[in-house]
Amino acid sequence: MTRLVIIGGSDAGITAGLRARQLDPTTEVHLVVADDYPNFSICGIPYYVSGEVPDWHSMAHRSKNDLERAGLRLHLEERAIGIDVDARTVSTVSAAGEARAIGYDRLIIATGQCPTSRRSPGSTNSVQATGCICSTPWRHVCSDPDA
Ligand SMILES: Cc1cc2nc3c(=O)[nH]c(=O)nc-3n(C[C@H](O)[C@H](O)[C@H](O)COP(=O)(O)OP(=O)(O)OC[C@H]3O[C@@H](n4cnc5c(N)ncnc54)[C@H](O)[C@@H]3O)c2cc1C
Incomplete structure (x- = not known):
């Protein structure tokens, strides 16, 4: 078993x-x-x-x-x-x-995901500046640790 x-x-x-x-x-x-x-x-x-x-x-x-x-x-x-x-x-x-x-x-x-405050390039406001770890639309942002 x-x-x-x-x-x-x-x-x-x-x-x-x-x-x-x-x-x-x-x-x-x-x-x-x-x-x-x-x-x-x-x-x-x-x-x-x-x-x-x-x-x-x-x-x-x-x-x-x-x-x-x-x-x-x-x-x-x-x-x-x-x-x-x-x-x-x-x-x-x-x-x-x-x-x-x-x-x-x-x-x-299976613990889901948490938002991170990592900034996306070119972002101008707080909504755009917030990416999500592993979230598909933001993956290109989060894959670069220096972004
Ligand atoms: C308002 C809202 C509306 C949505 N509407 C839709 C929709 O219409 N269609 C759709 O497909 N998706 C929708 N989603 C997205 C969907 O809810 C998520 O994709 C889904 O909940 C992800 O499931 P998950 O099991 O991966 O993680 P989560 O739902 O985030 O669950 C994580 C689980 O892990 C547990 N956990 C976390 N850390 C620990 C720990 N250290 N120890 C023990 N347990 C832990 C939590 O208690 C929870 O049970 C919506 C989300 C929101 C917020």
Whole structure:
């Protein structure tokens, strides 16, 4: 039996976990998720802001129960803070400050991306000056560390 640890419980992490279980139902899938809202529909946020969706809690693609029924083991409000590749462990810390190490056979990192304030050439305002690491439209900007 393979133990798959996935860091991140949004679109990428959940999709990977569900697909792994689909391909091999014996796979033990652990999702380490920094927040308490796995599979949350980020794309639905504009509909909450516009008032079309009154309760943002209803915007999860799947409930925690749905995910657990599909065989995913959720470790919510637990942040990955380190990876020991040789020992095959992920170090985590919970919202309560408890630290632990989770062993893995396979590891997927699905933590999304963060904006960076790196300046793009020729930019004249703060919006243009902000690139995003790995975001496709900005990749040409970010690939040059001196840009
Ligand atoms: C307002 C808005 C509207 C959008 N609309 C659309 C749309 O209509 N169509 C579309 O295709 N895309 C849309 N997107 C983009 C889409 O939401 C993202 O592409 C998608 O969420 C990326 O998923 P991800 O799993 O890669 O990362 P994220 O959604 O960023 O998830 C990252 C996950 O990693 C976890 N995490 C991060 N760091 C750690 C850590 N150290 N330890 C543990 N867990 C960690 C987070 O808690 C989270 O669960 C929209 C985005 C926004 C903001």
